[in-house]
Amino acid sequence: MPLLRSWLRIGLCAVFCLCLISAFVYAQTSPPAERSEGVTLYQNGDTLGAIKVLKAAVKRNKADLSAWHYLGLALERQGKTNDARNAHEKAAKVGEELLEARFLKVKIHSSFEDLHEPLLQAAESAERYIALSSKLSPSKREEWNDRVEYLREYAANAESGERQIFSAKEVTTKMRVLSKPEPEYTEEAREHQVTGTIVLRAVFTAGGKVRGIVPLNALPDGLTRMAMAAARKIRFVPAMKDGKPVSMYLQIEYSFNLY
Numbered sequence: 404m405p406l407l408r409s410w411l412r413i414g415l416c417a418v419f420c421l422c423l424i425s426a427f428v429y430a431q432t433s434p435p436a437e438r439s440e441g442v443t444l445y446q447n448g449d450t451l452g453a454i455k456v457l458k459a460a461v462k463r464n465k466a467d468l469s470a471w472h473y474l475g476l477a478l479e480r481q482g483k484t485n486d487a488r489n490a491h492e493k494a495a496k497v498g499e500e501l502l503e504a505r506f507l508k509v510k511i512h513s514s515f516e517d518l519h520e521p522l523l524q525a526a527e528s529a530e531r532y533i534a535l536s537s538k539l540s541p542s543k544r545e546e547w548n549d550r551v552e553y554l555r556e557y558a559a560n561a562e563s564g565e566r567q568i569f570s571a572k573e574v575t576t577k578m579r580v581l582s583k584p585e586p587e588y589t590e591e592a593r594e595h596q597v598t599g600t601i602v603l604r605a606v607f608t609a610g611g612k613v614r615g616i617v618p619l620n621a622l623p624d625g626l627t628r629m630a631m632a633a634a635r636k637i638r639f640v641p642a643m644k645d646g647k648p649v650s651m652y653l654q655i656e657y658s659f660n661l662y
Contacts, residue, residue, distance in 0.1 A: 437456050437457065437459045437460035437463065437470070438457065438460045438467055438469055438470040438473075440456050441453045441456035441457035441460055441470065441473060441474070441477075442457075442469070442473050444456060445457075445473050445476060445477050445480075450477050450480050450481050451481070453473065453474075453477040454474065454477045454478060454481065457470050457473055457474040457477060458474065460474075461474060461490075461493075465493075466497055466500075466501075467497075468494055468497045468498055468501060468521050468524060468525060469494075469521065469524055471490050471491075471493045471494035471497060471528070472490075472491070472494040472524040472525070472527065472528045474490040475487045475488075475490035475491035475494060475528055475531060476531075478490055479531065479535070484535055487531070487535060488531075488532055488535040488536060490528075491528040491529070491531040491532040491535065492528075492532050494524060494525055494528035495525050495526075495528045495529035495532055495547075495550060495554070497525065498521060498522055498524065498525020498526070498528070498529075498554055499525065499550060499553070499554065501518065501521060501522075501525075502518065502522065502553075502554070502557055502615065503615055503616070503617055505518065518557070518558070519558055522554050522555075522557055522558035523554075523555075523558045525554045526551055526554035526555045526558055529547060529550050529551045529554060530551055532547060533547050533548065533551070549612075553612075553614055556608070556610070556614075557614075567649075567650055568606055568649075568650045568651065568652055569642065569644060569649055569650070569651050569652070570651070570652055571642075571651060571652075571653065573644070574642040574643060574644045574649060574651055575642075575643050575644050575645065575646075576642060576643040576644075577642055577651070578607045578639050578640060578641055578642040578651050578653065579639060579640040580637060580638070580639045581638040581639055581640065582637065582638045583633075583637050583655075584633050584636045584637070585633060585657070586626070586629040586630045586632065586633035586657050586659075587629050587633075588626070588629075588659060589624055589625035589626060589629060591624040591625060592622070592623070592624035592625060592626050592659065593661065595623075595624055596661060597622055597623060597624050597626060597659065598659055598660050598661055599622050599658075599659060600620065600622075600656050600657070600658045600659070601618065601620060601621060601622050601626060601627055601630040601656065601657045601658075601659070602618070602619040602620035602654055602655075602656050603616055603617065603618055603619065603630060603631065603634055603654065603655050603656075603657075604616070604617050604619050604652060604653070604654050604655075605617075605634055605652075605653060605655060606650050606651070606652060607637075607639055607641065607642065607650065607651050607652075607653055608641065608650040609641050609642075609647075609648040609649050609650050610641070610648075611638075611639065611640075611641055613634055613635050613636075613637050613639075614650075616631050616634050616635065618630075618631070619654065622659060626659055630657040633657065634655060634657075637655075
């Protein structure tokens, strides 16, 4: 029974991910009337009107990155710091999830040109979140600065319209792993005797960071989360193409066994 429950969770997780991707695509390609009206009101100086309309927009569609972004700006202008910070946090995280949904949706994507504006807004919201958060711990501040860098990096890639991520077959020299920390087993997974292999796809960037991690084969009870956390800590030498470091897609595996 524990094993059956585990696989049911994996199935539900997969369905949820597909629904999430659809929501992101809808949010960014079909701007709701509320968002457009709210942005116009904000730009024309009607802060209260903008807040009212943008709140309706995000209530209707919680994945509307632009609505969250402009709501944060409007709340800032109104002096509502806590509410503004929350809106900017949501915009930044939606932007990050939008990008990672794109990584999951495509195999090898030639450009992210259509994501340029959303990612810029997400990066700006991440910066505003940091500015409005006076009590961030050093680790949290580092996490958010890393998020800003991540979003701006791909916004710049999107603006250029050039091919930025390559497969292993397309590079001159493949990336070389220097260290690959092993993930920890969660107590819940031990209790349910969950075993198996997690397969992740990630972008090993030209800057030496692991980005865009998405699970291709997951395990329940926190093991996928632990594998993704371990993957972020991989140290490596970036791939090379035509004498320059480039970003490369790569699949990585983590096996969990009970002895």
